[in-house]
Amino acid sequence: MRYLPLTDTDRGEMLGRIGVSSIDELFVDVPAEARLDGPIAGLPMHMSEMAVERHMRALSNKNLSAGDAPFFIGAGAYRHHIPASVDHIIQRGEFLTSYTPYQPEIAQGTLQMLFEFQTQVARLYGCAVANASLYDGSTACWEAVAMAARITRRKKAVLSGALHPHYAEVVRTMAKFTGDEIADAEPAIQPTPDNDGLIARIDENTSCVVVQYPDILGRIADLSEIAEAAHANGALLVVVNTEPVALGAIKSPGELGADIVVGEGQSIGVGLQFGGPYLGLFAVRDPKHVRQMPGRLCGETVDAEGKRGFVLTLSTREQHIRREKATSNICTNSGLCALAFNVHMTLLGEKGLRQLAAENHRLACLAADRLAQVPGVRVLNQSFFNEFTLMVGQDARAAVHRLAEKGVLGGVSLGRLYPGVDRLAEGLLVAVTETTTEGDIEALASALEEVLA
Template sequence: MRYLPLNTQDRSAMLASMGAASIEDLFVDIPEEARLSGPIHGLPMHAPEMAVERHMKALASQNLVAGDVPFFMGAGAYRHHVPASVDHLIQRGEFLTAYTPYQPEIAQGTLQMLFEFQTQVARILGCDVANASMYDGSTACWEAISMARRITKRATALLSSGLHPHYVGVAKTMARFTGDALVHQAPSLTAETDIAGLIGQIDKNTSCVVVQYPDILGRVEDLSALAHAAQAAGALLIAVVTEPVALGALRSPGEMGADIVVGEGQSLGVGLQFGGPYVGLFGCKQKYVRQMPGRLCGETVDAEGKRGFVLTLSTREQHIRREKATSNICTNSGLCALAFSIHMTLLGEKGLRGLAQVNHAMAVTAAERLEKVPGVTLLNESFFNEFTLVLPKDARSIVRALADRKILGGVSLGRLYPDEAELANGLVVAVTETATVEDIEAFATNLEELLA
């Protein structure tokens, strides 16, 4: 029997208090074409369990699985080898069943893990302090923009053209409700980034400058000059890292002066998982810690002088008055943060640097081979494990044709920027330690045949 605790009178009273005439009024922000007017087409109202299992397996078999074919997709989600010990440890009962600690004094293991996670994140991002994770990189990016507004009392954010378009989309969605002005334009297929242009746009109304490192096209830029220019104008520099393995080889954004560094932690410990769940990273300078969203775990001693862990800071709406909250994100990606932390611990500093070197070396090998394909141009002058190719035709058709040949050959810019015709021939290629020389050769050979 369905549990329906509210009667018609209760619902009417609730709607009246919100100023809504009906429940349908609560969905006005959802476009009409995106709403369901009835049951999902094609699905039966009920079916035997075995029939459902058979049907779901048939649907799953239509997927082209990342681990089964040459894989060169990236653009914010990367395939890395995750040691089997990561999955084994996160499935231990004390971790797998643990929710975010509302009674932290009885969750010492969870708090210690989060404390270690924060330490690792702060070190790789080059920040003084990091929180216990956010939902994912895109929401962490928006939270950083919101944090900059609170700190600077300004409401115009400059978003680099190299910022992932999905991150831009999340920021635009949230800015509708906060009044923040977002200045952004699509990237150009050039080897140069828009650092100089961003510096020229900074003024007295700028709350922050948001730049991705490496950017959506794989380009790598020194952020020092941008950090100096933003701070000289009273604004903050927010750096976004979607591939944390890169920080095993590149200078961290914090070292270059970034005030807030956020990112996506999926690359370490967390599989692709059809797009989620992932884990957002968030770090900042010590002086801004009280404006940092989410939660912060700290180390202390108990009444007997023994080492212990506590929930040091949690300025979110569940714990303090809503108007004083820094965020309405009410939890952290605990299990994914644990997977990240275990993988980082297994690697250590030396291992992370070694993994980064292997990634870069394989990417260089791939770039050199693919650039030899007639008609193909390598856009980047610098990159880590991801770069952009300019093809002689629309990359979307090539990506589909490669998939038909059992090769997942990158992400087309036409897919990311469907309204930007000048980007249609761009193809973002990611190469990690999971790619082999044979995979690269198969990619290049098939690409050459398709472009002939």
């Protein structure tokens, strides 16, 4: 029996109190094309349990799985090998079903894991303090912009044109509700990032400069000159990293002057999973900024008997009681994904992470060299880690579809990421990881030769 405590009169009173005439008005910010106006097409209203299983299996079989074909898709979510022990550990009951560790005396295992996770992220990012995770990289990016506005008391964020467009869209969406000015741009299709163009947009009203490292085209910028320009104008440098494995090979953002470092932790311990759940990482270089951080932090202490213990040190999210003073409306962390990250990173260690990064880069170099031999193809990048941009001389969206028909998942077209921007239509973003074989690279090159002929 369904429990329906509200009457039509109750609903009417609530709608009147918040100033809308119908529930539909609460969804006006969701684009009309993203809203359902009836049942989902292709799904029957009633079926037996066995029939539902057969129907869902038939739908699933239409997918081409990342593990069943040469796979070169990245653009913020990457296929890496995850040791079986990661899943074994996170499936343990005390982790799988645990909730927020408000009672430290019965949650020491969860708190210790989060403390170790924070330590790993802080070291990876070259920062002093990291939080216990956020939802994903894009929301972490917005939280960094909001935090910079609180610290600088300014309302203008300058976004690099080479920031992932989905991250930029999240920032623009959230800024509608805070009044922040978002100064963004489109990526320059050139071998190196346009640092000079970005620096020229920084002024005395800028709260922060947001750059991606490596950027959406796979290029690796010199962050130090951007940091210097931002700091000279009293602004903060926010660095976004969508591929944490890269930090096993290149300098950390904190070393290069970043004030806030955020990113997506999916690459380490978390599978592709049809797009989520993922893992937002967030860290600051200067400890004085800790109280402006969103999310929660776990700390190490000693109990009354002097024994080592762990507690929630700061929970600045909804502030529990003083909600009007909250630094964020994010009310949880991605605990299970953070655990998966923690376990995988622990298994790797520093040496293992560096070896993994080296193998990613080695295979990416092989792929770039081979694909550059395909007639009509040009590798855009002068520098990259495991992802780079090809210019294919025609609409890359069509090429991606034809590659898929040949059983090769050949990458992400820039036309998909930047619809309507004609000058980007010929760009194809190709990602290579340790799961890519030399045979996969040859399969892509051969298929691309046929597709572009």
